[in-house]
Amino acid sequence: MSAHLRYVLQLADTNLVWSHRLSEWCGHGPVLEEDIALANMGLDTLGQARLLYAHASTLENKGRSEDDFAYFRAAPEYLNFTIAELANGDYAHTMVRNLFLAMYFKLLWKAQLASSDAVLGEIAAKAVKESTYHVRHATDWVVRFGDSTPEARLRVEAALAELWRFTTEFFSIIAENAPIYAAGIGVNLRELEAQWTEEIHAVLNEATLEVPATSAFRSTGKQGVHSEALSVLLAEMQSLARAHPGAKW
Amino acid sequence: MELPLWEVFVRSKQGLDHKHVGSLHAADSKQAIQMARDVYTRRQEGVSIWIVPSQAITASDPSDKDSLFDPMADKVYRHPTFYTIPPEIGHM
Numbered sequence: 001m002s003a004h005l006r007y008v009l010q011l012a013d014t015n016l017v018w019s020h021r022l023s024e025w026c027g028h029g030p031v032l033e034e035d036i037a038l039a040n041m042g043l044d045t046l047g048q049a050r051l052l053y054a055h056a057s058t059l060e061n062k063g064r065s066e067d068d069f070a071y072f073r074a075a076p077e078y079l080n081f082t083i084a085e086l087a088n089g090d091y092a093h094t095m096v097r098n099l100f101l102a103m104y105f106k107l108l109w110k111a112q113l114a115s116s117d118a119v120l121g122e123i124a125a126k127a128v129k130e131s132t133y134h135v136r137h138a139t140d141w142v143v144r145f146g147d148s149t150p151e152a153r154l155r156v157e158a159a160l161a162e163l164w165r166f167t168t169e170f171f172s173i174i175a176e177n178a179p180i181y182a183a184g185i186g187v188n189l190r191e192l193e194a195q196w197t198e199e200i201h202a203v204l205n206e207a208t209l210e211v212p213a214t215s216a217f218r219s220t221g222k223q224g225v226h227s228e229a230l231s232v233l234l235a236e237m238q239s240l241a242r243a244h245p246g247a248k249w
Numbered sequence: 250m251e252l253p254l255w256e257v258f259v260r261s262k263q264g265l266d267h268k269h270v271g272s273l274h275a276a277d278s279k280q281a282i283q284m285a286r287d288v289y290t291r292r293q294e295g296v297s298i299w300i301v302p303s304q305a306i307t308a309s310d311p312s313d314k315d316s317l318f319d320p321m322a323d324k325v326y327r328h329p330t331f332y333t334i335p336p337e338i339g340h341m
Contacts, residue, residue: 037283
Protein backbone atom coordinates (compact mmCIF):
# COMPACT_ATOMS: atom_id res chain seq x y z
CA MET A 1 0.00 0.00 0.00
CA SER A 2 1.37 3.41 -0.96
CA ALA A 3 1.85 6.02 1.74
CA HIS A 4 -0.59 8.23 -0.15
CA LEU A 5 -3.35 5.59 -0.12
CA ARG A 6 -2.67 4.81 3.53
CA TYR A 7 -3.09 8.47 4.45
CA VAL A 8 -6.41 8.80 2.60
CA LEU A 9 -7.69 5.59 4.25
CA GLN A 10 -6.71 6.88 7.70
CA LEU A 11 -8.90 9.93 7.11
CA ALA A 12 -11.71 7.92 5.51
CA ASP A 13 -11.79 5.23 8.20
CA THR A 14 -11.79 7.76 11.05
CA ASN A 15 -14.78 9.50 9.48
CA LEU A 16 -16.67 6.28 8.76
CA VAL A 17 -16.15 4.82 12.23
CA TRP A 18 -17.03 8.08 13.97
CA SER A 19 -20.07 8.43 11.74
CA HIS A 20 -21.21 5.00 12.91
CA ARG A 21 -20.86 5.96 16.57
CA LEU A 22 -22.87 9.13 15.92
CA SER A 23 -25.53 7.12 14.08
CA GLU A 24 -25.95 4.88 17.14
CA TRP A 25 -27.53 7.88 18.89
CA CYS A 26 -30.38 7.90 16.39
CA GLY A 27 -33.54 7.37 18.44
CA HIS A 28 -31.62 7.72 21.71
CA GLY A 29 -30.79 11.44 21.84
CA PRO A 30 -31.67 13.33 25.04
CA VAL A 31 -34.16 15.52 23.13
CA LEU A 32 -35.54 15.35 19.60
CA GLU A 33 -33.49 18.33 18.41
CA GLU A 34 -30.21 16.74 19.54
CA ASP A 35 -31.21 13.39 18.11
CA ILE A 36 -31.56 15.04 14.70
CA ALA A 37 -28.38 17.07 15.18
CA LEU A 38 -26.33 13.93 15.81
CA ALA A 39 -27.86 12.11 12.86
CA ASN A 40 -27.07 15.16 10.69
CA MET A 41 -23.47 15.17 11.84
CA GLY A 42 -23.23 11.42 11.35
CA LEU A 43 -24.37 11.90 7.76
CA ASP A 44 -21.87 14.74 7.25
CA THR A 45 -19.00 12.54 8.39
CA LEU A 46 -20.31 9.60 6.36
CA GLY A 47 -20.35 11.87 3.32
CA GLN A 48 -16.75 12.88 3.96
CA ALA A 49 -15.80 9.20 4.32
CA ARG A 50 -17.47 8.37 1.00
CA LEU A 51 -15.56 11.05 -0.90
CA LEU A 52 -12.34 9.81 0.67
CA TYR A 53 -13.04 6.15 -0.19
CA ALA A 54 -13.80 7.12 -3.78
CA HIS A 55 -10.44 8.91 -3.85
CA ALA A 56 -8.73 5.89 -2.25
CA SER A 57 -10.24 3.65 -4.91
CA THR A 58 -8.76 5.85 -7.66
CA LEU A 59 -5.36 5.90 -5.97
CA GLU A 60 -5.36 2.13 -5.48
CA ASN A 61 -6.65 1.45 -9.00
CA LYS A 62 -7.86 -2.09 -8.24
CA GLY A 63 -11.55 -1.46 -8.78
CA ARG A 64 -12.54 -1.53 -5.12
CA SER A 65 -15.78 0.36 -4.42
CA GLU A 66 -16.66 2.50 -1.39
CA ASP A 67 -18.66 -0.46 -0.08
CA ASP A 68 -15.69 -2.81 -0.53
CA PHE A 69 -13.60 -0.55 1.69
CA ALA A 70 -16.34 -0.14 4.28
CA TYR A 71 -17.82 -3.63 4.45
CA PHE A 72 -15.14 -6.06 3.34
CA ARG A 73 -12.12 -5.15 5.39
CA ALA A 74 -11.36 -6.58 8.85
CA ALA A 75 -10.38 -4.57 11.92
CA PRO A 76 -6.59 -4.77 11.38
CA GLU A 77 -7.06 -3.26 7.90
CA TYR A 78 -8.90 -0.27 9.35
CA LEU A 79 -6.67 2.73 9.95
CA ASN A 80 -8.90 5.04 12.00
CA PHE A 81 -7.81 6.89 15.11
CA THR A 82 -8.64 4.76 18.15
CA ILE A 83 -10.71 7.56 19.72
CA ALA A 84 -13.32 7.23 16.96
CA GLU A 85 -14.03 3.55 17.66
CA LEU A 86 -14.49 3.61 21.47
CA ALA A 87 -17.97 2.57 22.59
CA ASN A 88 -20.44 5.36 23.25
CA GLY A 89 -20.94 6.55 26.81
CA ASP A 90 -23.19 9.32 28.05
CA TYR A 91 -23.94 12.53 26.17
CA ALA A 92 -20.99 14.41 27.67
CA HIS A 93 -18.70 11.62 26.44
CA THR A 94 -20.01 12.02 22.88
CA MET A 95 -19.79 15.82 22.99
CA VAL A 96 -16.20 15.80 24.26
CA ARG A 97 -15.25 13.20 21.65
CA ASN A 98 -16.93 15.21 18.90
CA LEU A 99 -15.18 18.37 20.11
CA PHE A 100 -11.78 16.67 19.85
CA LEU A 101 -12.43 15.05 16.48
CA ALA A 102 -14.31 17.92 14.85
CA MET A 103 -11.69 20.43 15.96
CA TYR A 104 -9.01 18.19 14.50
CA PHE A 105 -10.82 17.85 11.19
CA LYS A 106 -11.81 21.52 10.97
CA LEU A 107 -8.16 22.56 11.27
CA LEU A 108 -6.95 19.67 9.11
CA TRP A 109 -9.35 20.50 6.27
CA LYS A 110 -8.36 24.17 6.39
CA ALA A 111 -4.70 23.24 6.03
CA GLN A 112 -5.48 20.47 3.54
CA LEU A 113 -6.91 23.07 1.09
CA ALA A 114 -3.31 23.73 0.05
CA SER A 115 -2.42 20.03 -0.37
CA SER A 116 -0.40 18.95 -3.39
CA ASP A 117 -3.20 16.36 -3.83
CA ALA A 118 -5.86 18.48 -5.58
CA VAL A 119 -8.66 15.97 -4.88
CA LEU A 120 -7.97 16.15 -1.15
CA GLY A 121 -8.13 19.92 -1.49
CA GLU A 122 -11.57 19.68 -3.11
CA ILE A 123 -12.85 17.32 -0.43
CA ALA A 124 -11.46 19.71 2.20
CA ALA A 125 -13.33 22.67 0.69
CA LYS A 126 -16.66 20.88 1.19
CA ALA A 127 -15.82 19.26 4.51
CA VAL A 128 -14.45 22.32 6.30
CA LYS A 129 -17.90 23.94 6.45
CA GLU A 130 -19.41 20.82 7.99
CA SER A 131 -16.63 20.37 10.52
CA THR A 132 -16.86 24.04 11.49
CA TYR A 133 -20.49 23.48 12.45
CA HIS A 134 -19.64 20.30 14.36
CA VAL A 135 -17.11 22.26 16.42
CA ARG A 136 -19.68 24.93 17.13
CA HIS A 137 -22.23 22.35 18.30
CA ALA A 138 -19.80 20.40 20.48
CA THR A 139 -18.24 23.55 21.95
CA ASP A 140 -21.63 24.81 22.98
CA TRP A 141 -22.44 21.63 24.90
CA VAL A 142 -19.04 21.20 26.52
CA VAL A 143 -19.20 24.77 27.82
CA ARG A 144 -22.74 24.18 29.12
CA PHE A 145 -21.79 20.92 30.84
CA GLY A 146 -18.68 22.43 32.42
CA ASP A 147 -20.34 25.55 33.64
CA SER A 148 -23.72 24.28 34.87
CA THR A 149 -24.83 21.69 37.44
CA PRO A 150 -22.43 19.59 39.57
CA GLU A 151 -23.77 16.43 37.88
CA ALA A 152 -23.06 17.75 34.38
CA ARG A 153 -19.63 18.89 35.45
CA LEU A 154 -18.76 15.48 36.91
CA ARG A 155 -19.79 13.79 33.67
CA VAL A 156 -17.83 16.10 31.38
CA GLU A 157 -14.79 15.83 33.63
CA ALA A 158 -15.00 12.03 33.47
CA ALA A 159 -15.23 12.17 29.67
CA LEU A 160 -12.23 14.48 29.45
CA ALA A 161 -10.23 12.24 31.77
CA GLU A 162 -11.00 9.16 29.68
CA LEU A 163 -10.60 10.64 26.20
CA TRP A 164 -7.72 13.11 26.49
CA ARG A 165 -4.98 10.47 26.20
CA PHE A 166 -6.30 9.31 22.82
CA THR A 167 -5.71 12.73 21.23
CA THR A 168 -1.92 12.29 21.16
CA GLU A 169 -2.46 9.98 18.19
CA PHE A 170 -3.77 12.91 16.10
CA PHE A 171 -0.32 14.43 15.95
CA SER A 172 2.18 11.59 16.12
CA ILE A 173 4.12 10.94 12.92
CA ILE A 174 4.53 7.24 12.18
CA ALA A 175 7.19 5.96 9.80
CA GLU A 176 4.63 4.70 7.26
CA ASN A 177 3.24 8.23 6.91
CA ALA A 178 6.54 10.10 6.60
CA PRO A 179 6.58 10.23 2.75
CA ILE A 180 3.25 12.08 2.51
CA TYR A 181 4.57 14.96 4.57
CA ALA A 182 7.69 15.19 2.40
CA ALA A 183 5.44 15.21 -0.70
CA GLY A 184 3.21 18.03 0.58
CA ILE A 185 0.15 15.75 0.55
CA GLY A 186 -0.29 15.83 4.31
CA VAL A 187 -0.32 18.97 6.44
CA ASN A 188 2.21 20.21 8.95
CA LEU A 189 1.27 18.26 12.08
CA ARG A 190 3.27 20.45 14.45
CA GLU A 191 1.34 23.53 13.33
CA LEU A 192 -1.92 21.58 13.49
CA GLU A 193 -1.12 20.43 17.02
CA ALA A 194 -0.37 23.98 18.16
CA GLN A 195 -3.66 25.29 16.70
CA TRP A 196 -5.71 22.39 18.06
CA THR A 197 -4.22 22.73 21.52
CA GLU A 198 -4.83 26.47 21.59
CA GLU A 199 -8.44 26.15 20.46
CA ILE A 200 -9.26 23.27 22.81
CA HIS A 201 -7.66 25.10 25.73
CA ALA A 202 -9.85 28.12 24.93
CA VAL A 203 -13.01 25.96 24.99
CA LEU A 204 -12.04 24.23 28.25
CA ASN A 205 -11.18 27.60 29.75
CA GLU A 206 -14.60 28.98 28.83
CA ALA A 207 -16.16 25.84 30.30
CA THR A 208 -14.14 26.42 33.51
CA LEU A 209 -12.66 22.93 33.05
CA GLU A 210 -9.09 21.88 33.73
CA VAL A 211 -6.92 20.69 30.85
CA PRO A 212 -6.12 17.03 31.70
CA ALA A 213 -2.52 16.03 32.30
CA THR A 214 -0.65 14.53 29.36
CA SER A 215 -0.10 10.79 29.67
CA ALA A 216 2.49 8.46 28.22
CA PHE A 217 -0.25 6.32 26.67
CA ARG A 218 -0.22 6.11 22.86
CA SER A 219 -3.13 4.72 20.90
CA THR A 220 -2.29 2.99 17.63
CA GLY A 221 -5.46 2.84 15.54
CA LYS A 222 -3.97 4.59 12.52
CA GLN A 223 -1.42 1.77 12.31
CA GLY A 224 -4.21 -0.83 12.31
CA VAL A 225 -3.79 -1.87 15.95
CA HIS A 226 -7.17 -1.33 17.58
CA SER A 227 -9.13 -1.72 20.78
CA GLU A 228 -11.69 -4.54 20.92
CA ALA A 229 -14.45 -1.97 20.40
CA LEU A 230 -13.73 -1.77 16.67
CA SER A 231 -14.36 -5.48 16.06
CA VAL A 232 -17.74 -5.23 17.77
CA LEU A 233 -18.61 -2.13 15.73
CA LEU A 234 -17.58 -3.73 12.43
CA ALA A 235 -19.42 -6.97 13.21
CA GLU A 236 -22.63 -4.99 13.42
CA MET A 237 -21.92 -2.51 10.63
CA GLN A 238 -20.79 -5.15 8.14
CA SER A 239 -23.24 -7.96 8.97
CA LEU A 240 -25.87 -7.09 6.37
CA ALA A 241 -23.45 -6.52 3.49
CA ARG A 242 -21.63 -9.77 4.32
CA ALA A 243 -24.80 -11.85 4.69
CA HIS A 244 -26.10 -10.56 1.35
CA PRO A 245 -23.07 -9.64 -0.78
CA GLY A 246 -23.97 -7.35 -3.64
CA ALA A 247 -27.47 -6.74 -2.28
CA LYS A 248 -29.12 -3.53 -3.43
CA TRP A 249 -31.62 -1.51 -1.41
CA MET B 250 -35.75 18.03 31.12
CA GLU B 251 -38.09 21.06 30.89
CA LEU B 252 -36.54 23.72 28.69
CA PRO B 253 -38.22 26.95 27.55
CA LEU B 254 -40.13 26.95 24.27
CA TRP B 255 -39.02 29.03 21.25
CA GLU B 256 -40.76 29.92 18.01
CA VAL B 257 -38.69 29.48 14.86
CA PHE B 258 -38.86 31.70 11.77
CA VAL B 259 -36.91 30.86 8.63
CA ARG B 260 -36.25 33.01 5.58
CA SER B 261 -35.96 31.03 2.37
CA LYS B 262 -33.56 31.85 -0.45
CA GLN B 263 -36.41 33.27 -2.53
CA GLY B 264 -38.30 35.05 0.23
CA LEU B 265 -37.75 38.42 1.85
CA ASP B 266 -39.77 37.56 4.94
CA HIS B 267 -39.08 35.13 7.73
CA LYS B 268 -41.89 32.57 7.92
CA HIS B 269 -42.97 30.75 11.03
CA VAL B 270 -41.97 27.10 10.66
CA GLY B 271 -42.53 25.66 14.13
CA SER B 272 -41.24 25.65 17.67
CA LEU B 273 -38.69 23.81 19.79
CA HIS B 274 -37.33 23.54 23.31
CA ALA B 275 -33.86 24.93 24.07
CA ALA B 276 -31.94 26.27 27.04
CA ASP B 277 -31.40 29.71 25.49
CA SER B 278 -31.67 31.59 22.20
CA LYS B 279 -28.17 30.65 21.05
CA GLN B 280 -28.87 26.96 21.49
CA ALA B 281 -32.28 27.43 19.88
CA ILE B 282 -30.63 28.82 16.72
CA GLN B 283 -28.42 25.75 16.52
CA MET B 284 -31.27 23.33 17.06
CA ALA B 285 -33.45 25.19 14.57
CA ARG B 286 -30.66 24.83 12.03
CA ASP B 287 -30.65 21.08 12.58
CA VAL B 288 -34.40 20.56 12.75
CA TYR B 289 -35.81 23.08 10.28
CA THR B 290 -33.12 23.76 7.63
CA ARG B 291 -31.93 20.23 6.85
CA ARG B 292 -33.35 20.33 3.36
CA GLN B 293 -31.98 23.72 2.37
CA GLU B 294 -35.12 25.50 3.53
CA GLY B 295 -33.41 28.66 4.57
CA VAL B 296 -30.64 31.23 4.65
CA SER B 297 -31.58 33.00 7.88
CA ILE B 298 -33.19 32.02 11.19
CA TRP B 299 -35.05 34.10 13.79
CA ILE B 300 -35.80 32.79 17.25
CA VAL B 301 -38.45 34.32 19.50
CA PRO B 302 -39.35 33.16 23.02
CA SER B 303 -42.84 31.67 22.76
CA GLN B 304 -43.91 33.51 25.90
CA ALA B 305 -43.16 36.85 24.18
CA ILE B 306 -46.00 36.18 21.78
CA THR B 307 -49.44 37.50 22.71
CA ALA B 308 -52.06 35.60 20.76
CA SER B 309 -55.65 36.47 20.03
CA ASP B 310 -58.16 34.40 21.92
CA PRO B 311 -59.85 31.76 19.72
CA SER B 312 -63.15 32.46 21.51
CA ASP B 313 -62.99 36.07 20.20
CA LYS B 314 -62.99 34.79 16.65
CA ASP B 315 -66.59 35.79 15.95
CA SER B 316 -66.23 39.39 17.06
CA LEU B 317 -62.73 39.87 15.64
CA PHE B 318 -63.01 38.33 12.21
CA ASP B 319 -66.60 37.64 11.18
CA PRO B 320 -67.50 41.34 10.65
CA MET B 321 -65.17 41.37 7.65
CA ALA B 322 -67.06 38.62 5.88
CA ASP B 323 -69.69 40.85 4.23
CA LYS B 324 -67.48 43.80 3.28
CA VAL B 325 -66.59 42.79 -0.22
CA TYR B 326 -66.02 46.46 -1.16
CA ARG B 327 -62.71 46.26 0.71
CA HIS B 328 -61.36 43.87 -1.90
CA PRO B 329 -60.03 45.56 -5.05
CA THR B 330 -62.10 43.35 -7.29
CA PHE B 331 -64.27 46.05 -8.86
CA TYR B 332 -61.63 47.62 -11.04
CA THR B 333 -61.38 46.83 -14.71
CA ILE B 334 -57.86 45.71 -15.50
CA PRO B 335 -56.60 47.04 -18.83
CA PRO B 336 -55.95 44.09 -21.14
CA GLU B 337 -52.25 45.04 -21.62
CA ILE B 338 -51.64 44.37 -17.91
CA GLY B 339 -52.52 40.71 -18.28
CA HIS B 340 -52.74 38.62 -15.13
CA MET B 341 -51.99 40.43 -11.89
